[in-house]
Amino acid sequence: MSDETPICSAKGCRADAVWVLAWNNPKIHTPERRKTWLACEEHREHLSQFLGVRGFLKDVVKFADWREPESS
Numbered sequence: 001m002s003d004e005t006p007i008c009s010a011k012g013c014r015a016d017a018v019w020v021l022a023w024n025n026p027k028i029h030t031p032e033r034r035k036t037w038l039a040c041e042e043h044r045e046h047l048s049q050f051l052g053v054r055g056f057l058k059d060v061v062k063f064a065d066w067r068e069p070e071s072s
Contacts, residue, residue, distance in 0.1 A: 006063065008040040010047060015040035020066040021047055023056040034058060036066075 006017040017038030024033055039047045044060070051057035 006038050008043050009037040010039065010043035013040060013043055015042065017063050019044045020059075020061045020063050021051060021057060022059040022061065023051045024058055025054075025056055038063065 007013070008015045008017050009021075018041050019039040021037045021039055021044075022034040023037065024031070024035065029035070037047055037051070048057055048060055
């Protein structure tokens with residue numbers, strides 16, 4: 001991550017990210033792989049539902065508490 005303020009991943013949103021949505025597409029990713037989207041308060045539920053309906057959502061964590069999984 002850079003020193004820039006992270007912003008929400010929702011299309012067109014420029015708000016500061018508050019949440020990390022960790023997800024995985026089991027058809028193309030290994031089970032331990034985690035991709036991430038960032039979300040502001042306003043878009044957290046919408047982005048979570050989008051990923052959840054597809055069975056991709058694995059975890060939702062406050063941005064301040066997020067720790068990137070260590071790669072082996």
